[in-house]
Amino acid sequence: MRRILENIKIAFKSLALNKLRSFLTMLGIIIGVGSVVAVMSIGAGAEASITENIQSMGTNTITITPGREQVSMGGREVSAESIGGAQTGTDLMEQRRNFINGFTENEDEEISAGELHLEDVEALKEEASLLEEIVPVLTGGGSTFSYMNWTGSVNITATSEDYLNFAGYELEKGNFFTADDVSNSSNTVVLGYNVVTDYFGKANPIGENVKINGKKFTVTGILKSVGYTFGMSADNSIYIPITTAQNKLYGIDTVNQITAKVTSEEVIDEAIAEAKTIMRIQHHILPGGNSDFEISSSAQLLEMASSVTDIMVILLSSIAAISLLVGGIGIMNIMFVSVTERTREIGIRKAIGAKNRDIMIQFITESIVLSLSGGIIGIGFAVLITGVLGAFTTLSSPITASPVIMALSFSTAIGLIFGIFPAMRAARLNPIESLRHE
């Protein structure tokens, strides 16, 4: 133990003797460890925030979007059968059969990405026993919003009266638009928190008239702040009846997506299968034909989001790991230089009784001290990066123990691995020749 402390002392002394050189050698490790730890922490933070956001929406939501269903190599449907098709209600199966009989065999099976309509929502509301709060959503980014002389860009979320409950938002003041507003395509708007502060300041916007893409709307309510989801804030959005958006703003009859809550988490697979059957009937799709829509659950979304962040973290970490490798090579290089420079010292130590092992341990200790110091400084560097990031963005990425432990063991291992060859060369030096070395 005393010998080890002695070696660490010698190592620090000799590193302090060439401060700039030691620092430059460490730099590779500092950058490598710093970026690995920072990337891992940021990745973990991002994943946590995505998970939290998805979970805040509830893990029992499903989303129907237009799009071609993915098929396997054999052309057979994958998800329809795998997602509990067997449990589908018998009455639905019957309906489906009746409906299919109405079509000829020659019906074109090639189905392009379909469209979603309000009729689909009505059908789901009517038929689905496992879904509640079924809402259509039509979004439009960058619409012009103006109040008096102020004009700017906002995100429009056009939806139905059930959206408030579905999303779990709360009103700060006023009312959300009603079913009547939706059926009448009335020009009412509910404002997100940031829109209110941006355009009205402390004034009360309820009952005020605003213009959206040049059309006049009346503010009926304002929402409480909800924070960020996927880096976008619902606070920056305004909410209008979906029919108003379709008829008066965009002149279309489709919706972007249909979202719904499943009555309970346990029946999520059954609910997806049920919704699928209803939608296929609604869209006149033959058995064996590909659906023109996709259904995803928030659980799937969660899985996908976490796998995406995992891949990003692995990718960025491997790039950072290359820097560690380069840093290791730098250490090896400088250790070889150090051995050559200190040949005489090695000769003296050997003449006085140092064994090969003693010399080896001395130089390996030095390279580990070099690498580990770099690692520790690198962790400090990572703390700085994530701290700055946390201060300027909403992404909180606390440094956890595992990347720190990993970084420390990695830098120790690098010091050991890249220090062995120079240390072996030092240990094998002939004492007589070393003493003659100038």
Add this chain to the structure above:
Amino acid sequence: MNMNKKIIEIKNVTKIYKIDSLKVNALNGIDLEIDNGEFLSIMGPSGSGKSTLMNILGCLDIPTSGSYLLEDEDVSKLNDNQLAEIRNKKVGFVFQTFNLLSRTNITGNVELPLIYSKGKKSRSRKDLISEVINSVGLAEWVRHRPNELSGGQRQRVAIARALVNDPAIILADEPTGNLDSRTGEEIMAIFQSLNRQGKTILFVTHEIDLAKHAGRIIYLKDGAITGEEIIKDPIDAQKRLEDMPKLEDKINSLGENISL
């Protein structure tokens, strides 16, 4: 301890260096016995095999053939690590070029052999170090580094380092070669004093005047011992120092002459 006990016994030692296909006989069958407590000088011109003999005596190298008993232990066939241990315990080196660690202070340099030897508690270590540093008269310099000392002082540090593990022999390889004559004489005085305290000292030189400080001189030429001389009345370094005018006195008298 019996003063006449043999501390070193070398029989028919040879050393052959192979340089490519060329064989160089550095030592051709050396026989040598050294008594405990002896002060022995080895003299010879360059290329006489002095250095090779010193390396073998100091256990830095092993002979090609022949036997070498150091305190009755055959050290002629030991491996690197065993030799390192013998060097640490039984040999104290004093080199012409001092060979101190320049970045380490005096205490650290003297401590070095202790770092590589097992046992010895740190308390007795500290006492031991200050004891040997005092014995060479450098007590005030313990915190200094070698490059802050004069040549003579550096060689004293080297002697202290050689003494700290209480070795069987002290090997001094032209220890005064880099020093002026007065300082060299001071170093010789230290060796003589150590010898009087019972230390066995081997002293390599090519100056007969220095060799005569020892009790016996061995002459070496072309890798063989060519002669031996017993010095009945060795030069007393201490006495010589008293007779020698100090350098500063010389400078003073020189200065007076110029001012006239």
